[in-house]
Amino acid sequence: MSDLAIDIRKVVKRFDEHVAVRELSLEVPRGSVYGLLGPNGAGKTTTIRMILDVLLPDAGSIAIFGRPNTDYGVLDKVGYLPEERGLYKKMQVRRVLLFLAELKGMRAADVAPRIDEWLERFSLVTPEKNWGDAKIDELSRGMQQKVQFIATLLHDPDLVILDEPFSGLDPINAQALKDAVLELKRRGKTVIFSTHVMDNAEKMCDSVCIIARGEKVLDGSMTDVKRNAGTRNVALGLTGGARNGVTEVLRDSQLVRKFDDTNNYFELELAPNADAQLLLRRLIDAGASIERFELMQPSLHQIFLQRVGAAGVETGMSGHG
Amino acid sequence: MGNLGKLFVVAKREYMERIRSRWFIVMTLLVPAIFAGAMLFPIYVAARSSASGSALRNIAIVDATGTGLGEQIATTLRTDTTLGPATDSIAPRVVVTTPADLPAKERELQAQVAQPNSLIGYLVLTDSTLTGNLARYAGRNASTINDIDRLRTIVRQEVMIARLQREGVRADVVKDIATTTFRLKSERITERGRSGSGTGGFLAGIIVGVLLFMSIVFHGQNVLTGVLEEKSTRVAEVVISSVKPEVLLAGKVLGVGGVGLTQQAAWLGITAYLMSFVTPILTKGLTGPAAAAASDQFGGGFATISMATIALILVYFIIGFVFYASLYAAAGSMANSEQEAKQAAAPVLILLMSTWLLVQTILVNPNSKLAVALSWFPWSSPIIVPLRIGLTTVSPFTIAGSIVVAILGCVGAVWLSARIYRVGMLMYGKKPSFGEVAKWIRYA
Numbered sequence: 001m002s003d004l005a006i007d008i009r010k011v012v013k014r015f016d017e018h019v020a021v022r023e024l025s026l027e028v029p030r031g032s033v034y035g036l037l038g039p040n041g042a043g044k045t046t047t048i049r050m051i052l053d054v055l056l057p058d059a060g061s062i063a064i065f066g067r068p069n070t071d072y073g074v075l076d077k078v079g080y081l082p083e084e085r086g087l088y089k090k091m092q093v094r095r096v097l098l099f100l101a102e103l104k105g106m107r108a109a110d111v112a113p114r115i116d117e118w119l120e121r122f123s124l125v126t127p128e129k130n131w132g133d134a135k136i137d138e139l140s141r142g143m144q145q146k147v148q149f150i151a152t153l154l155h156d157p158d159l160v161i162l163d164e165p166f167s168g169l170d171p172i173n174a175q176a177l178k179d180a181v182l183e184l185k186r187r188g189k190t191v192i193f194s195t196h197v198m199d200n201a202e203k204m205c206d207s208v209c210i211i212a213r214g215e216k217v218l219d220g221s222m223t224d225v226k227r228n229a230g231t232r233n234v235a236l237g238l239t240g241g242a243r244n245g246v247t248e249v250l251r252d253s254q255l256v257r258k259f260d261d262t263n264n265y266f267e268l269e270l271a272p273n274a275d276a277q278l279l280l281r282r283l284i285d286a287g288a289s290i291e292r293f294e295l296m297q298p299s300l301h302q303i304f305l306q307r308v309g310a311a312g313v314e315t316g317m318s319g320h321g
Numbered sequence: 322m323g324n325l326g327k328l329f330v331v332a333k334r335e336y337m338e339r340i341r342s343r344w345f346i347v348m349t350l351l352v353p354a355i356f357a358g359a360m361l362f363p364i365y366v367a368a369r370s371s372a373s374g375s376a377l378r379n380i381a382i383v384d385a386t387g388t389g390l391g392e393q394i395a396t397t398l399r400t401d402t403t404l405g406p407a408t409d410s411i412a413p414r415v416v417v418t419t420p421a422d423l424p425a426k427e428r429e430l431q432a433q434v435a436q437p438n439s440l441i442g443y444l445v446l447t448d449s450t451l452t453g454n455l456a457r458y459a460g461r462n463a464s465t466i467n468d469i470d471r472l473r474t475i476v477r478q479e480v481m482i483a484r485l486q487r488e489g490v491r492a493d494v495v496k497d498i499a500t501t502t503f504r505l506k507s508e509r510i511t512e513r514g515r516s517g518s519g520t521g522g523f524l525a526g527i528i529v530g531v532l533l534f535m536s537i538v539f540h541g542q543n544v545l546t547g548v549l550e551e552k553s554t555r556v557a558e559v560v561i562s563s564v565k566p567e568v569l570l571a572g573k574v575l576g577v578g579g580v581g582l583t584q585q586a587a588w589l590g591i592t593a594y595l596m597s598f599v600t601p602i603l604t605k606g607l608t609g610p611a612a613a614a615a616s617d618q619f620g621g622g623f624a625t626i627s628m629a630t631i632a633l634i635l636v637y638f639i640i641g642f643v644f645y646a647s648l649y650a651a652a653g654s655m656a657n658s659e660q661e662a663k664q665a666a667a668p669v670l671i672l673l674m675s676t677w678l679l680v681q682t683i684l685v686n687p688n689s690k691l692a693v694a695l696s697w698f699p700w701s702s703p704i705i706v707p708l709r710i711g712l713t714t715v716s717p718f719t720i721a722g723s724i725v726v727a728i729l730g731c732v733g734a735v736w737l738s739a740r741i742y743r744v745g746m747l748m749y750g751k752k753p754s755f756g757e758v759a760k761w762i763r764y765a
Contacts (some may be wrong), residue, residue: 016760049558049747052562053562053565054558054561054562054747055747072323075562075563076563078562080558080559080562082555082558082559082562084555084558085555086553086554086555086556087554087556087559088338088550088551088554088556089550089554090338090342091338095334095338099330099334100559100560100563102330103327103330103331103560103563103564104563105326105327148559151559
């Protein structure tokens with residue numbers, strides 16, 4: 001078995017004259033939470049649809065757990081929550097869930113008890129009402145979102161793909177979704193989600209890929225992405241100001257490129273390849289009384305703006321990312 | 322899970338959800354009721370009109386001929402079984418009079434008829450009746466064509482008997498000749514031999530044609546709305562991420578087709594039951610040629626349909642349905658709203674209607690060049706060939722050939738539809754132009 005949940009190589013997708021995805025390569029490690037980031041119209045949804053064999057790539061290859069995604073049964077192990085959500089309106093909740101699970105190759109007898117479990121877990125079964133027996137269009141929007149989420153996970157997929165999962169969620173449901181993603185990770189599942197909200201991605205992802213105009217801008221583990229993002233600053237607070245030995249440490253050009261002194265508070269820019277931990281140790285050795293030592297990494301949002309910029313959003317593009 | 326398993330899951334959902342719907346139940350029960358009603362109505366009318374014939378027994382006969390003709394007519398009216406069982410309880414009253422007293426008697430009877438719950442009318446027999454010219458009738462049922470017709474026949478018959486007797490012909494011979502009834506029974510001759518009544522086959526042919534056409538239109542539209550629902554609720558994307566669009570399309574067509582077959586079986590079953598159950602009740606007391614004609618017309622036609630014919634009709638239904646339903650599915654996948662769907666489905670409907678409009682011509686002459694030609698096009702053969710089988714003899718070569726051509730047409734339609742469907746299901750927003758759809762077919 002491959003260590004990669006998804007291995008995309010040089011995938012191309014054209015629509016008429018417009019190239020939606022060009023020579024995109026991605027590697028999603030097994031068991032990770034992976035963020036597919038990019039502005040609207042960047043090619044996120046197109047990429048996801050190609051992973052799911054909903055769209056056929058014009059060139060390139062896509063493997064899921066080491067097997068081509070067109071192989072029999074490979075996609076049965078994938079759960080998908082599309083950006084555009086919706087279910088059969090006139091159908092009973094329980095029957096919709098059963099149908100979608102059966103399409104993933106589950107046996108009806110195995111699914112039925114799981115449906116009950118999930119409905120209870122999402123409080124769709126209450127002492128007053130069992131929403132499992134209601135028709136979809138009798139449910140509130142929030143409840144429909146829950147049902148759709150259950151449908152994504154009901155067949156216990158090893159790989160879960162969520163396209164813009166946070167759009168349209170209220171804060172409570174958004175938190176529930178975050179918890180659910182983390183639980184999936186704990187259970188060894190791989191989760192990929194696309195978003196243009198960097199804040200969510202920064203908090204949840206182990207690895208990210210930023211794409212714009214159908215091309216990869218950068219990818220890698222969150223730590224690598226941040227480390228490679230360039231400048232690293234340290235906010236330093238000292239009780240009683242800098243003593244002699246301390247100033248010497250701060251003047252070491254191997255460690256600090258430049259620093260800004262405001263008596264008790266310092267803003268340092270680390271020298272290239274300098275280790276922040278070494279700096280901290282040196283400061284303590286020099287007898288500094290440290291009140292605050294904070295590594296100020298640029299936020300994903302800043303990196304995104306810096307790398308993609310306003311130019312990354314193609315004008316006139318609309319619809320799906 | 323393989324494609325076949327998923328095909329079954331999709332078909333099962335389509336089938337079960339539709340069978341469960343209220344509409345299905347209403348339609349399944351309503352249509353046979355209408356069908357049976359339409360077929361039973363003529364029988365009912367026949368039965369009713371003969372029942373009202375008993376009104377003729379409640380008349381007065383004013384006989385001014387002086388020959389006892391009135392008495393003869395009264396006896397015949399009383400015993401004629403087409404007016405209901407022979408009875409003595411209501412018998413025509415004979416008033417023998419002279420030509421001089423006639424106006425007074427008439428006035429008297431007129432007053433009686435005018436009162437409710439008394440005499441229905443009166444018949445006046447004079448010398449000119451005996452010469453074969455004229456009898457008069459006045460009564461409340463004078464506008465009831467059936468009654469007047471019946472009365473005229475009886476009077477004519479009795480006058481004829483009286484005149485023949487006067488010419489010296491023996492009474493029993495006269496009776497025998499005068500009451501001759503005549504019925505023309507038509508039978509169709511095919512290569513397999515004689516097979517049932519001609520009109521029955523005609524009727525059965527029409528019914529099969531109507532049924533096929535209606536089912537294809539109705540359930541084809543069902544496929545269209547089903548596809549449109551999946552697209553507009555956006556559930557399509559989740560489904561297509563689990564099953565190939567071609568499999569989804571095929572499962573849908575199969576599932577809805579299954580509903581169509583179930584419904585037709587129910588329709589035929591219920592209609593047959595209603596007919597067999599209700600006909601005897603309606604035709605009770607109806608004997609002689611009328612009843613025979615009725616049962617001939619309705620029962621006979623269906624009795625002549627062999628199992629082989631039923632199997633053929635089934636094959637043609639399946640082919641025709643798959644052909645049109647897949648085109649309807651493609652139309653549904655192109656559209657974003659009911660309105661657009663109707664427009665997109667217009668070419669399909671035109672194809673279907675063009676066939677339907679020619680059905681009448683083919684009913685009149687099922688062996689015409691047109692009929693033969695239409696048996697070879699995949700869009701018309703599923704309706705035309707079963708119709709012709711019901712009306713005439715279609716050669717096995719034509720049947721086999723048309724099935725092969727129609728199946729090839731189906732493969733083409735499904736292939737084309739699957740390509741349109743694959744792209745169309747995920748295209749939202751603008752309605753595609755023909756050029757764009759052509760592009761989908763090429764690139765899908």
